[in-house]
Amino acid sequence: MTTPTGDDRTVRAITLWFPPEWTAPPDEAVIGAADQQAMEWRDAMGLARTDAERAKWSLSMVRPAVYGCYSFPNGLAERQGTCAKFLLMWAIHDDQIEHTGVPADYPRRVSDAIRGLPAPDGLPDDRFLRCWRDLGDTFRDDGMSPRWLERIGSSMADWYRTPGRPALTRHGGQWPRSEDYWALRTVNSGMYPWLDLLEYAHARELTPAQRASPTVESVYRATCELYMCCNDLVSIGKDRADGLPNIVAALVREQDITYADAAGQLLDRHGAIVKDLIATFAAGGDGGSGGAGGAGGVAPELAWWLAEARHYQPGMANSHFLATRYEPVAPMPTGPPLHVRTNTFDPTTARRAGLRLSACR
Template sequence: MPTTTLTDIVFSYPPAYAAHPAPQPPKDPFQAARRRLRSRGVLATPRHEKTYEALRADLWVRFCYPGILLERIQVLTEFLAVWALHDDAVEGVGVTPGEAARHGDAVMAEGPPSTGADPFERSWWELGRRFAEAGMSGAWRQRVGSLLTTWYHATVVEAALTRKAYPISGAEWIDARKGTTGMALWVTLIEYAYGRELAPETAARPEVAAIHDLADELETYHNDVFGVAKDAREGLPNLVTVTAHENSRSLVQAARAIASEYDAALLRLPGLEASLRAADPDCAWWLQAVRYEFCGVARAHEVVPRYEPVQRLADGTELRVRVDVGAAAQPER
């Protein structure tokens, strides 16, 4: 019998980017969030339940926000679950401009939910209300709402690209995927997780926008490498397969090239950190939280059931994606 070749792809991080995940709270956020989502009609079918089990949104939160206030883990677990479940529902289809605006407005929770709101819109409104109750400013909630609206608009762009008759280029797919990773929003949620907002003038600086863009780019790279087999089964484009086709490479060679692009992109962060720290020395806590999140989102891919430890690719090879970190730190609480 022919032997199967197992290839490792490694995403590496300096020790300063690694932290132990947040501890498990006494009240299990995974089960508590599940009960709330069921009551709102978001978890309404066996398929939804299966997606929720595979996602393990609570683990993403604990890995991405290691210094999170523990009582806030459940809220962000619900947030990510609502987001991921709606993403699955609109993937390949997108939403109308009106729907995008309604969902973004709902999470600002500046008024009552709209009449006839669907379970997702109602959930966004309830999450926004809990942000307000936690003391998050109206300006911060407007940033979250604007980013959520932008993300919904991006699902339309990605859906249109998946329907193209001609082969997608790597540049086209990266541009589309950067819009739908949602990492700019995930980075903005650092402020809720840690109970501390950036100064408004800092949040508006170009370095923060550049960090958001970098976060979207990095997630495009490692999410598609972690999910190449999953996307192939679901008939979806993926940067690995797109790169392999465009450059006449094997899937493993394409995955290695993307990992190298990731390493090069990550090197842009220190320069952005230095520039932002010079403008606002008090944002050092946020910059460290960004480092933890960049590494944490990759580490979460390793442990949640949604992604496979070893992927069998279409060409018969097997791919194992690993995250290599130095000694993890214990963040202050």
Template sequence: MPFSSAGCNPGLEKTKEAAWKWADHHGVELSPVARKKMIRTRPELWISLIFPSASQQHLDLFCQWLFWAFLVDDEFDDGPAGRDPRMCGSAITRLVDVLDGAVPHSAMELALEELRNRTYRGRSAAWVRQFRRDTVAWLWTYYAEAVERAAGQVPSRAEFVKHRRDSVAMQPFLDLHEITAGIDLTDAARSLPAYIALRDAVTDHSGLCNDICSFEKEAAMGYEHNAVRLIQRDRGCTLQEAVDEAAIQLARITERVRRAERALAEEMDAAKIEGAERVALERCVRDYRGLVRGDFDYHARAERYTRPDLVEPEERSELSRFFAA
């Protein structure tokens, strides 16, 4: 990993406490099995590693988003909604409607409404559109996977790379980064090819890193939407060979980050971007490096990935009740 670590946000323990209090306050009462999984997942660690200098207020908000996102992820990956396209599509439609202002009904929907209101406060219409687009794109990837599972289909490696860019859910957190950085990128800045390439590289790194670390758990559950598994299938190689190839690809993605950084500097010069807009983009370049390193370090430390313990099939659906009206 060529990028240096900025360490961990000192507010980690406070944000952990705040996340559990927030969940209890909004009726997201985790079963013993779900609670154990969340403790091992350590959302507060990931947030504290990728946002080492965020204020406590922002750290708490971002961690609560991640707490909520992990509950969604476990439900659609492990629960019945992930294997029933109609159930999956209905649940996602309700969540998107709430994100757009509909009246919430379930605990998860109520929690989403509260997060949305706190997050949108003071943000520009352009930023809200970006965050909404990225969040909705992430949610609908679960439906795509449910349909493919039901149809007995497996994506190609190229198809999966594009899919994973949304399904890893990193894009919304790159948007949230602007809150703690005190910036609000213009549409022109967001449209620079090198900035788009930089975001894609950061997101691709997170997705592949996650796939390498979670392959064992997902393979045991028959989950095929994993880069390591797809490499193994496409090449007819051993698991170790697939993991080794994925690691090589991960290193190549860090080079893509560097190339995008250089290209972005050239594009800012070409577009004569100066002042606050240039400062904001340069802040993204600096912080995205730390974000990549923080995400990498998290996967090496969280027990969700370092010590995967499989749950029994009947336990995998316990999160389903959070989506019930």
């Protein structure tokens, strides 16, 4: 392993680049109101039971509306509070079960609660199931269809079923290899239900054919991978302290390189995913309409969703940089500290400047 000396201590900037048209600023006033709604709901639903829990999940430590409003910057203001509740409760439960998992029947009970189905055999709901049931009631009251409720319920059930990172921490006495870990994290990242929320935020649903189209599924898969790049870059110190695997640390171990060089490899991977998404958004497919695409190959029926899914990508990344639990600027175990950030690029200018971005090569 390279020992850091002298200039190796200089902060290394790691920039996640996105096309400028993908960015859209959220409304700070909406964020403030939605944060307040989420915190009042946290208390009303008994999500934070102790002083320690209330401190850990206070607005000074986590701002749930930042996640929703940055991910859905053009979403309806009156729906951002519900999105914030969803993401806050999910974060709290994830923290509770990260090292223990859930009982085998729990994923189905989550799906049933969201869909408004009764608990099996009269079993009482725990505080998290009560929250899922309350959110499902809100979705129905706001006009979301049974079909959409079934889909987001299924997405959440799938997330609860996937093994958490601790399951891979010491598999067979070894840390997971980077590609094995990448495969797991792109499944259990939680991006499917998070991106499902986009339709609720805009009060507009995809048809079954549109949701099943190769275009939309490609965006979902790429979203999981972009999240993986962002999350693990800003979680290196946190994951190390928690004894959890991390893609950057895995690359360091496998290749005997510095953390900065490993982060650079992840940056290249991020750029390649962005490049593929640019092509996906440009083509657009027929959106399941069965006919030819509209201007530029994008079907009019799907254009709204593709536009908002574009905004989701840098918004999701920036929401992580604003969260106290992550470290956009952090010292590394070896080598220089890393400063992770986002920026926009003009492809021609980026090529001339020689930026390390696969999408611009």
